[in-house]
Amino acid sequence: MSDDFKIQVKKNSDMCMVSLSGRLSTSIQFPEIIHTRNIVMDCSALESINSSGVKAWIHWVSSLRQSKVFLENCPPFMVIQFGQVGGFLTENMTVGSFFVPYFSEETTETKNILYRKGTEYTDNGTVNGPEVKDSAGNVMEIDAIESQYFSFLKKAP
Amino acid sequence: MNLTEKYPDIFKVEEFPRIYELFGSIPVLEYPAETQHKDSLSENILVVNDESLPELVQPIFSQKAFHVVRKSASLFRLELIVAGLMILKHETFYNDPATLLLKFFKLQQSGDNMQVQRHEIKSTTEAPAVLSALRGVLPVNTGEAQAVEIGIVLDELISNALFNAPIDRHKKHLFKGRSRGEDFALPSGHSIIIQMASSPTHLMILVKDSFGSIDAGGLLRRLRQIYSDNEPPTPRVGLGGAGLGLKMVLDRVESLYLMSVPEKYTFAGALIPLNKGMKKMFATPKNLHLGLST
Numbered sequence: 001m002s003d004d005f006k007i008q009v010k011k012n013s014d015m016c017m018v019s020l021s022g023r024l025s026t027s028i029q030f031p032e033i034i035h036t037r038n039i040v041m042d043c044s045a046l047e048s049i050n051s052s053g054v055k056a057w058i059h060w061v062s063s064l065r066q067s068k069v070f071l072e073n074c075p076p077f078m079v080i081q082f083g084q085v086g087g088f089l090t091e092n093m094t095v096g097s098f099f100v101p102y103f104s105e106e107t108t109e110t111k112n113i114l115y116r117k118g119t120e121y122t123d124n125g126t127v128n129g130p131e132v133k134d135s136a137g138n139v140m141e142i143d144a145i146e147s148q149y150f151s152f153l154k155k156a157p
Numbered sequence: 158m159n160l161t162e163k164y165p166d167i168f169k170v171e172e173f174p175r176i177y178e179l180f181g182s183i184p185v186l187e188y189p190a191e192t193q194h195k196d197s198l199s200e201n202i203l204v205v206n207d208e209s210l211p212e213l214v215q216p217i218f219s220q221k222a223f224h225v226v227r228k229s230a231s232l233f234r235l236e237l238i239v240a241g242l243m244i245l246k247h248e249t250f251y252n253d254p255a256t257l258l259l260k261f262f263k264l265q266q267s268g269d270n271m272q273v274q275r276h277e278i279k280s281t282t283e284a285p286a287v288l289s290a291l292r293g294v295l296p297v298n299t300g301e302a303q304a305v306e307i308g309i310v311l312d313e314l315i316s317n318a319l320f321n322a323p324i325d326r327h328k329k330h331l332f333k334g335r336s337r338g339e340d341f342a343l344p345s346g347h348s349i350i351i352q353m354a355s356s357p358t359h360l361m362i363l364v365k366d367s368f369g370s371i372d373a374g375g376l377l378r379r380l381r382q383i384y385s386d387n388e389p390p391t392p393r394v395g396l397g398g399a400g401l402g403l404k405m406v407l408d409r410v411e412s413l414y415l416m417s418v419p420e421k422y423t424f425a426g427a428l429i430p431l432n433k434g435m436k437k438m439f440a441t442p443k444n445l446h447l448g449l450s451t
Contacts, residue, residue, distance in 0.1 A: 004285075025312065025337070048305050050312040051402035052337040076302040076435075077309065084408070085401065101302040103434035110300025110434070143302065143434045 007031060014038060016067075021045030024053035030060035036067055040096075044073035049081065058087040065092050074098035076112065076144070082152035089152055103143035104134035110143065125153040160185050160202060160241060167234050180241045202240045204228055207442045225445045231430060232359065236412060236444050243416055243448045276351040280342040284315050287351050294353045295360065296431060303435040307360065310409050311353075313402045314364040314425050318349045322366040322423060330370070358432050359411075365424040371417035373449035379403050411441045416448035 005022035007030065014037040024046060033039065049057075061069070069092055074082075079098050082089040089095070099112040100120075113132055114120075121127045127150055132140045142149070160183040161168040161176075170177040188205040202224045224240035226233070242249050272294045276287045291308055299307075316337065323331040323343060332341060343349070352363045379400030406427060407413060414426035430438055 048308050048312070050309060050316060051405055052316065054401060054405075075305070077305045080306075084404075099302075101300065101435055103300065103436065105434075108298045108432065108434075110302065112302060141434075141436075143300065143436045145436055145439055148439075 009033065011036065015040065018042070019045065021047075023047050024049040024057060030056065033064060033067075039064060039067045039069045040072060041069065042072050043075060043078055046075055046078060049077055054081060054085055054088065058085070061090050061093070062087070065090065067092065069093045070096045071098075072096045073114065076101045079149060079152070080144075083148050095152065100129060100149070101143040102132045102140040104136075104138050104140045106138045107134045107136055109134040109140070111140065121150075121153060125150070127153070158185055159183055160237060163204075164237065167237065176238070176241070179245055180237075183241055183244055200244050202226060202237065202244075223445070223447045227442045227444050229442055230444050231411065231441075232428070235428075236446075239412075239414060240446055243414070243446055247416060247418075247448060272353075272355045274351075274353045277348050278315075278319075278351070279348045281319055281340045284319060287315060288312055291353065294355050296355065296357055299431060300435065303431075303438060306409050306435060306438065307429055310406050310427050310429065311351075311362055311364075313406050314362060314427065315349070315351060317402060317425065318364050318366040318423075319343075322349075322368045322370050323347065324368050324370040324420075328370070328420075355431065358430065360429045360431055361426060362429070363414075363424060363426045365422055367422055369417050369419045369421040369423050371415065371423045371449060373417070376403070376415070376447075376449065383407065407443060408439060410443070411438075412444035412446065414446040416446075 005024065006020075008019040009031060010017040011034075016033055016036040016039045018033070018039060018041045020041060020043050022045070025048070069090075071078075071089075071093060074095060074097070076099055079100075082095070095117065097114055097116045100115050102111045102113055104110075111132060111134075113130065115127075115129060117123070120129050127146075129142065134140050160180045161170070162181075163185045168177050168180060184201045186201050186203050188203055204226050205228065207227060207229055224243065226236040226240060230236045274290060274294050276283075276290065278284060278287060288308060288311060291311055292304060295304055295307065320332050320335065320337065321330070325331055325344070331344070332339075335341065347367045349367075350363075350365045352361075352365075354361045380403070382400050383404045409429065410427040411430050412426075412428035414424070414428075417423040428444075430441055433441075
């Protein structure tokens with residue numbers, strides 16, 4: 001099955017910027033990244049994942065254990081995998097920011113809100129999200145099972 | 158007690174005379190009170206409370222077919238009807254599930270806004286277009302995050318039908334070992350039918366292949382793995398996994414329907430609640446229907 005997964009890598013002496021986009025699925029060919037001290041991955045343009053993509057991801061990130069990996073703008077489907085699949089989020093990874101889905105029972109509106117480390121959550125797992133309102137002014141609820149969705153924060157190094 | 162006696166309000170004889178007659182022979186058990194029932198469970202429906210699923214897995218393993226329906230199922234009647242059809246008249250459900258659903262959703266007075274799609278694919282290259290078409294069947298107010306999660310279910314069901322189902326006449330799997338990035342066509346005369354039907358409250362996805370190769374023993378082992386392990390699954394690197402695809406589907410659906418007749422067909426169906434947000438989609442109690450021949 002062909003996919004539209006793309007990966008862009010920009011490197012300098014001790015930093016590697018990786019931009020991921022498309023569907024993390026069956027046909028991914030992750031590039032080999034020569035060891036750099038820090039790798040920053042922008043996940044904002046990732047669209048979806050399937051079980052083959054999960055396996056490919058785990059295989060790839062296991063080869064990056066020599067580096068510190070910072071994940072930015074992680075979409076909800078990726079955050080769900082953090083808590084559900086062993087090896088998806090490795091010990092050398094730090095989640096710098098991730099999206100949290102919100103839902104309004106009244107209007108059925110949805111929003112994805114970016115949580116940033118040091119602002120909406122801390123290293124020790126404390127979460128202090130913003131109050132989010134729908135177009136009618138109703139307070140929206142986090143649209144995830146919070147004990148599962150945020151569980152990776154307690155495991156963070 | 159049989160199905161129509163147990164739920165006379167749901168299966169009123171004057172309203173559903175044919176169903177009443179057909180389903181009158183199906184025994185219904187209740188868990189946990191009747192778990193000591195010694196009859197074969199393969200043609201029974203087990204009705205359970207929400208809290209009992211983990212304990213329920215054990216009795217499933219010794220059965221060839223099994224239907225577990227939650228008392229709190231949002232479409233309780235549909236669950237019982239589907240179970241009944243899978244037991245007694247599986248070709249009805251297999252041959253034209255969308256029509257069945259259409260009738261049912263109309264019965265629920267939500268059929269006016271029902272969307273239906275049917276796709277037939279014969280190669281891996283056609284699958285991404287079906288995944289892209291999903292948005293067209295979802296209600297417009299479905300959130301983007303939930304749409305992605307629903308797409309994962311469709312993706313897993315189609316991938317399974319393409320890569321794991323095809324076998325040759327010696328029952329040897331044709332594509333199971335292939336890289337998931339590889340493109341190939343199904344053997345001549347075979348195809349995969351994908352049907353999606355949605356009401357404002359639910360989406361039903363049905364994926365049918367024409368191989369009937371599901372490994373009942375392997376499926377039951379994976380179910381045991383999913384419901385008995387406390388730790389999250391860690392898939393093996395490379396091909397294969399720890400039932401990860403099955404778990405990704407089960408996590409996201411309200412009901413999973415799997416039926417296979419060896420060397421004839423397999424269908425996998427998923428019922429997904431739509432109008433309650435993603436949280437309730439994940440948290441909803443599960444119904445499970447297995448119709449597996451060995």
